[in-house]
Amino acid sequence: MVISHPPATPATKFADIYGDNDIAITSFEARCSRLKAAYVWVHEESSGLIAAQISSESPYGTVVATGSLGGKSPGKHQIEFATDVYLEKGQVYYLKLFKGEPATVAGSLAKAAENLDQIEGYNTYGPLAYDLAHELVFDRWEGDPPANEMLDERKKTPKAYENSVNDALNSRTDLLGEEVLRLPEGPTYENIAGYLTPLKLIGTAVTESGVYYLPFGRPLNNAGFGPVALHVGDGSQVISQVATGSKVTFFVGTEGRERFGFAEARLAQESLEDGYQPILVNNYTDYSGVTYVQESFSDYTFATTELVSFVKLTIQKRNAEVNAVKVRLHFSDRDLTLNGNVLKVGNEVRAMLTEGGKLTGGNTVVYDVDLRHGDQEIYLARLLNPAQCVPFDPTASYYNVEKAELKGFWDGELAKGAVFEVPEERVNNAQKGLLIQNLFMGYLYSIGNSYQTWYQPEGNDAARILGEYGFLERQKAMHEVLLSVPFRRYRTWEMGELLSHSAQYYHLSKDTAFIRRHEQKFIGFMEDFQAQMEASANGVLSAEAFSGDIPEKLVYLHHQAVAWRGMRDMAAILLSLSQSAVGSRFVTLADSLRNRLLRAVNESKTLLSDGSIFLPTELFTKAKPAPYAMITASKYGSYWNLCFPYVAASGFLDRELVSGYYQYLKNCGAFFLGMVRFNYYPVAIGDYRKDGLPGYKTTGVDNVYGLNISRVIAMMDDPDRLVLSLYAKLAHGMTRNTFISGEGDTVGPYPGEYYRTSYLSPSSFNNSWFLLMLRLMLVYETEGEMGAPVELHLAHSTPRGWLAQGKHIKVEKAPTLFGELDYLITSDIDNGKINVAVTMPSQVDVAERVFIRLRTPGKRRIEKVELNGKVHRAFDADQETIDLTGKRGTLQLTAFYK
Template sequence: MDRRRFLRQGMAATAAVGFLPALSSRAADARGTVSAPLARPVLQPAASVDLTGFTALASFQHRGVVWTAHEDLRTPQGALVLVCADGLLELGKRTEDVWGSDTPPYLGIPLAKLAMAEADLLADALLRDGDPSEQAVRDVAPPPASRLDPKDHNGRLPWTTFVGTVQANDTMQIYPDGRSRTYRAVQSFPALADADTVAHRAEGLLGGWMPAVHKVVPAGEGRWYDVLVFADVNAQDRFIVQTWHRTVLVEQGKAVRTVVGYSYPDFPPRRTGASVEDFYRGVIDFAASWQAQLAQASIAQLPDASWSDLARFAFARELVVRPGGVYPKYGAVDRDYVGNEYDGFQDTFTSSLYANLEWGRFDQARAVLDNYLSEYTQADGLVNMRGPEIGQFGLTLSLLARYLRYTGDVALLRNHQGKIEATAALLVELHDVSLALPRSDRGHGLIHGWSESDACLYPDPTLWWKPYFGNSALTIRGWEDIAAVWPTIAGGQGASRQWRQHARQLRTRLLQSIRADIRHDLRPPYLGPLPGTTETFRQAMSQEDPSKGEQLWSHRAYAELLQADVLPPEIAHLVIDCLRGHGGTTLGIVSNIWKPSPEGRDILGFISYGHAQQLLRLDRIEEYLLFLYAHRYQAHTRGSWTAGEVAGITGGMPLFCMPAQMTVPLLLRWMLVFDQDQDLYLARAVPRDWLATGKPIELQEAPTPWGRAGLRLRADTGQRRIDAELTLPAMRPNAIWLTLRAPTGTQLREVTVDGRPAKTAGPQHDRVQIPFAAGATVVVQAHYD
């Protein structure tokens, strides 16, 4: 269940590196000081955009440079272009329809039927013909935040997105009509008060990925309100987020009225209206700031640029959410998610470290890691957070090993050597306790403890101090991975021998317990989240008060069990089939496993990426793509891309949490570059439809345990040929594999690697082994029928 619902129940029960840029002119007037000049934005050549048909908006000077602002007002998607003598800054305004489709939802299946079914009926239907259709997944349910009901929010519409800066310690929420908590465009444009009109808006982000809200509210044929809101990157207020606002009424390609605001309503004569020129000065500094913040990241190019933009935006949003770009926050705005009691939440740390590492954002990864080990990890290995989660200790150890392999930064890990060793030793202590239990005990030899942090807030937290399979699985993964690099950190074998011994012993016991607990009398076969359960998780959650059962939060236990990658393939397949067949997934994503209700069925937006990772390892590619599509379209708001911790499928507004925002970047990265069992996989899950567009698919400078790697794929649909160019890492993996998922309805005919014939392998006979040469560029061609 989501955290807010949990807290309400808990109360009822207990009652009975970011840089600091320069100040803008307006901020300087208010504060009286100006910092060092901000770096100029990265510009394109002046000839790269044809400004024919654009409207000239303003001409002004900024930091000694003359600029002109132009905008394409012929379409709501028209770009904003700022031009100076050295080039131009093009900021696209792509949007997505917030309302979604008016066609009947759920593929015509009654909501109550699919909600109460044990099988994931929507996943079954969408996967019937191989790769799921991205459009079908997009339109299968009302989008999040598209069917807002004031009665669900104490009579007030909820915020649907927010803005902020790196340096500020807070954020500013933005509502459907574009207002903030301090500025309302409706005062100048009363039509924005019409809730039905606003509900049918489109939303996007300035520049495709920058954290500036763009809204298009329809106002009749050829008429719309164009709303832009972003935080002033130059403001130095510690907690207050200063905001720029621009609202334009566009009629038949002309701006008939433009109103610009800065943070607050006017208070003449001291606070007068902001100028249009100052607004565009703010845009230039905003773009320059965010270009600099996201400069360190792998370069991705996909047929639909919104996918790579979604990944970049996630990292920009993380910097907005984290005070100073570093200090962790689980959520934003709402106390139940942004309060300091959540700052040490392990999932916020692990999801951030993982995603930043995978996209080559090593500076941010280092800052996050150092901050967490310095500020939120105690000398004894415990975290400065209520309810430590056992599995996340193991994942932390695994990610520390990955950090070292990717970055070579042994100095930082040596600085925290004592805490790292204490974390691994804590798990050894828990294992020793379990080994002392009678052999007849169902938890003998399995790690006991909470899998979910919230467990500690119940009147009797011992109910969830249990041997969940996921806890032991991630502990094994953590011990094995940290032991492999410990000699580099600490010198000599030291404790690594002990950790390996415990890992082997725990792995043997875990698999023994799992095999003994599989229920082959059910179809598909069933495995519970911990040994000895007599009810399925769906049965356990169907009780009058499901929060009194040990299978609460089963979704976490399953996701972590799969993520650890310690199960033989046949058992990993069984666990995935068990979830999909017994009520544990929604649209192919792990469900928020709770009491079944005919009114809906929920998606778990965060921590479920471990489930997707195992789908990829098992080459269940179609299901992996369904997970990816469903997460984007059914766990994120449209256009503004606010990711929900738990998202329903009836159009309500999910509660934002930062770990959910990091899921799609991880899945996109793994789709293109993924390591498994000392092998490197390239293009393993590229959608067939993406290749069929004939547009390039590219990821460059992707970090791997063997060094940076890259790939570029493109299909020539006329010649029925796929061309690939691969950049190999500096060190040798066990093997390098390239997957060529030819367009739907075709199959590979012949493949050459650097001009030499190559054989195909893999479950779909579409995988080619690439001979290794350190840092080499390899050319692959494949023909298909």
């Protein structure tokens, strides 16, 4: 049976397919149980691969088949699918076509000659009034289908889960967070982890299974990024460079038709080897009960210049009743040849494999695995791109050598930074795993998707966090890149970010050469500010778009405050480096800008009956902006929640205003378990948007913008809330055990999905939030009027459990605004004491105050302190702090408790 829906003559264009977001979709009804062949008409020849998917339920529903076509010439082309396509007769499906590889920079598909009522055409933005030209050939399926409801075992949310989550989302206060804060032990990972189901999905528009991927590779230089292999978290695929790139897909089972990881309930929680190394470990049991343990990683080897992905698959019979299974490795390449263990595309090597596989269909290697004599292993070494390669046999010994070399490389890279070691393995593992990700991604916002680009506010903060973890050369290299790229639609904000982060880098590194090298650019930014102020009726900086998603141009306080901070700090640095005339001019200008903005802030603020203060981000409006009763009930309120923290953390506001703002956040729905609430569309609580983006199709969180809120929490000295945020981020703001996070995450339940979704992971900036919180707990500095350091706080906000008996906290080689810091805290609390060894930073003399805080289980009260063997009376038992102001060198400290 054939559905023929050809184009008109001459053909007209339906949609381009080469943009990152350009997608052509058509609906169709299955006329029989198998799709035997599918064709589309290429209107403009494609310069690269076009990817194809068939999904059920909706254009972005469950993917039931994947394929591709070349489209090298206009006209009719057949789509080649990875496996036979089984369909339910009479059911509506969706054929989706989109950019298939990075080289696709041109190409379009043809419009149908006739628009039929039973067929619906779509592009990225929704339904269209016209259809995609296509032809589909159906016949009856012979034999058992490759996948059906019996194989697709889904996890189900716990009973009453939806009501519990929606009740929490409906609360103006952080209902669950406050519940945890009231517990005697305070926030812990264990008492937070059960509130939400885990993050796992990124959507079938990104990966075929809808599961997130991990980016594996090595950075090309200190600024980060390089060739990357994307390992899908459920073990189903390894993909080259971008999510739509060439790939290998793994199938298992008695017939080799069950995609690895297909049944959620039979796939164990994925993890990283040693807890943090970029080596993915998966454990999957097929429908017959056979278990497959898969390890995978990517690295370079002597045989080729291409990045190579290594996969080890161990097949275990265990208690299964079958004695044989098939393992299929399906490659998206065409016309492969297999000679021994070498798989080639033409004259170039695609992969090396364990011998014994048979090539079928031109692109699938099939292994018949006999399990009667114990476990079996299959090894694969796949090149990122087909290339010249010295053939090798990927045996167990070869695989283990390559894996050990990779682990040695990353341990060596981590050793170049500071040591922040806490007595909780999952926190240490997350720290290392996130540092590895960010050292690789560098200045990029994400990798492998359309966010593989730079953004100034986010990229500069990601660089700063790496510097604060001891990777100062990395920080500098990232700033160098970000100083060289063009501005987007909010140049004032971007110039402010470049100035303030360059100033912070100087204060941390004392790298005068960096300032001198970019001095004229910095002066140019400040002269731009001066010109804007002179042209403004209000004497402030120009109106700009709020953000990338809100184009309305107004005078926004988050732009202005960041620009003020950058100008003030850089002017003070130039003043200190003998640029007295220039420095003085811009110090004065910064003061003028702040005074004019503060007058506007005081005119626009609203004092609320609960003692909190609402501060709008838009200034000089005709009507005074009203407070949000529930911050994330509107899209604008949601974006205010993300962006106003830039103001609060900048030092622009006095403490009274920051305190009132912080109270407003807590009272009006800014937090969910200490995470940053967000509602993109917005979606009503308890509802969902069927065609919504992953991460945003229900109300949720956007932890990318948690950094400045955490800085505010530290300013307000609210340590338990910082601990709450850290554990919630670890449990619910990233994938468990693999530490991948995207831009936004769903919190509200979505029908039929146990796992929660995120948008375009991984995200270097979201990773930075966890890293920042951990550092704020262990090392916290404050700055004064001109950006110079003022106070140093040690162990300022640690979880109380970290000082239980026998535990220790260690910080080594940590760069601070006062110089490098080392300390070791060792708990002997059961015997009434805690010992501390501190090596003070070399410039600690400029600090106005230095404190260490010892947050013990049960908040034990300090009775006595000894410093270098002598009684030390400068401590506050109520605040659990010991004053070390004016102390230098190496200190030995003991706090005594009843």
